[in-house]
Amino acid sequence: MIKVGIIGTGVMGAGHARFIKEHVPDATVVGLSDIDTKKIAELSAELGTVLFSTTNPEELMNDSRVDAVIIASPDPLHVPHLRLAIASGKQILCEKPIATTLEDARMISAEIRTYQERVGKKMINFGFMRRFDPCYQEVRRLIATGDFGPPTFFRTVTRNVASTGATTTGLFTNIAIHDFDIYRWLFKDEWESIQSFYPRRSSLSPDGLADPLIIIGRLKSGVTMVGDVVAFNNYGFDCRVEVICEKGSIQIGTHGDVITQVNGVGGATKGGKMANNWMVRFEPSYIEELKAWIQEVKTGIVNPDLATVEDALIANEVCAIGISSIKPQK
Numbered sequence: 001m002i003k004v005g006i007i008g009t010g011v012m013g014a015g016h017a018r019f020i021k022e023h024v025p026d027a028t029v030v031g032l033s034d035i036d037t038k039k040i041a042e043l044s045a046e047l048g049t050v051l052f053s054t055t056n057p058e059e060l061m062n063d064s065r066v067d068a069v070i071i072a073s074p075d076p077l078h079v080p081h082l083r084l085a086i087a088s089g090k091q092i093l094c095e096k097p098i099a100t101t102l103e104d105a106r107m108i109s110a111e112i113r114t115y116q117e118r119v120g121k122k123m124i125n126f127g128f129m130r131r132f133d134p135c136y137q138e139v140r141r142l143i144a145t146g147d148f149g150p151p152t153f154f155r156t157v158t159r160n161v162a163s164t165g166a167t168t169t170g171l172f173t174n175i176a177i178h179d180f181d182i183y184r185w186l187f188k189d190e191w192e193s194i195q196s197f198y199p200r201r202s203s204l205s206p207d208g209l210a211d212p213l214i215i216i217g218r219l220k221s222g223v224t225m226v227g228d229v230v231a232f233n234n235y236g237f238d239c240r241v242e243v244i245c246e247k248g249s250i251q252i253g254t255h256g257d258v259i260t261q262v263n264g265v266g267g268a269t270k271g272g273k274m275a276n277n278w279m280v281r282f283e284p285s286y287i288e289e290l291k292a293w294i295q296e297v298k299t300g301i302v303n304p305d306l307a308t309v310e311d312a313l314i315a316n317e318v319c320a321i322g323i324s325s326i327k328p329q330k
C-alpha cells in the first residue's frame with residue numbers, strides 16, 4: 001500500500017484524493033497540507049484515511065508516514081514545492097505547469113535532472129493527464145489504422161465557465177499548456193511555431209485579461225493546430241477536438257464521445273447537460289494517471305505515458321513562444 005500525501009486540497013487535490021480512495025486500491029491518502037484548515041478538515045472527514053495534516057508543506061513532504069506526494073498547490077508554488085520534493089527524496093506527481101515563467105521552468109528542471117541523475121531514477125512526474133484519456137487514445141488508435149489518411153490539421157477548444165485569477169500569460173501556462181503537451185504525444189511530433197490572435201474581448205472577462213485567445217500552432221510535420229481558449233464562457237466546460245485527415249475526420253465531443261466522418265458516413269456528437277469544470281469530462285484520465293503513477297512508484301518500472309520533467313519543460317518552452325506573440329488588447 002503506497003501512502004500518499006497531498007499538498008493543496010482545492011479542486012485538484014481533493015479530486016485526486018477522492019479518485020485514490022475510490023479507484024486506486026494500492027494507495028491510500030494519509031496526509032494533507034493546505035493553508036486553508038477548513039478545507040483540510042472537510043476532506044479529512046470525507047476520506048476517513050488521513051492520519052495527519054499540516055499547514056506547512058515541508059512538514060508533509062518530510063513526514064515518514066508518507067511514501068509519495070501529489071503537489072496540487074497553485075501554479076506559482078510549484079517551484080518551491082518541487083524544491084521541497086527534491087530535498088525529501090520522495091516520489092512525486094506534480095500538477096502542471098512546472099513553473100509559471102520560462103526562466104523558472106529552465107532552472108527547476110535543471111535541478112530536477114541533476115537530482116534524478118544523482119539518485120539514478122525518475123522521481124518526479126507531471127500531471128498532463130490527457131495522455132491517459134480514453135478519447136485521445138482512441139483518436140491515436142484510429143489515425144494509426146490508416147483508414148482516415150494522414151492528418152493535415154486539427155481544431156481544439158478549451159473553454160472554462162470561469163477561470164478565477166487567470167492572467168493573460170496564464171491562459172498559455174495554465175490552460176493551453178495541455179494542448180501543447182497532448183498533441184506532441186498524439187502525433188509523436190514537436191512544435192515548430194505558435195502564434196496568438198485576439199478576437200473582440202469578452203465582456204465577461206475581468207479587466208486586463210486578454211480573453212478569448214485564439215492559437216495557431218504548427219508541428220514540425222506541418223500538421224497545424226487551430227485552437228481557442230476561453231477563460232469565462234458562461235455556458236459550461238467545453239473541451240472538444242477535431243482531427244482533419246486526408247480521407248476523414250475524427251472528433252472528440254464535449255461529453256468525451258469519439259465521432260468519425262469517413263466513407264460517406266458521419267456521426268453526431270452527444271448533447272446534454274454540461275459540467276461546471278473539467279473534473280467530470282476528465283475523470284477517467286485522472287484515475288488512469290493515478291493508477292499508472294502508483295504502479296510506477298510500487299514497481300519502479302517507468303510508464304512512458306507519464307509526463308517527465310523533459311516533457312514539462314518542453315510544454316513551458318512552447319508556452320513561451322506563444323507568450324512572445326501576445327499583442328495589446330482593444
Ligand SMILES: NC(=O)c1ccc[n+]([C@@H]2O[C@H](COP(=O)([O-])OP(=O)(O)OC[C@H]3O[C@@H](n4cnc5c(N)ncnc54)[C@H](O)[C@@H]3O)[C@@H](O)[C@H]2O)c1
Pocket residue numbers: 007008009010011012013033034035036039055057072073074075077095096097127128129174278282
Ligand atoms: N491536470 C489538470 O487537469 C488540472 C486541472 C486544474 C488545475 N490543475 C492544476 O492543479 C493545481 C491546483 O489547481 P486547483 O484548481 O485545485 O486550484 P485551487 O485553488 O482549487 O486549489 C489550490 C489549493 O492550494 C492551497 N494552497 C495555497 N497556498 C498553499 C500553500 N502555501 N501550501 C499548501 N496549500 C496551499 C489553497 O488553499 C487551495 O486549497 C494548479 O497548479 C492547476 O494548474 C490541473
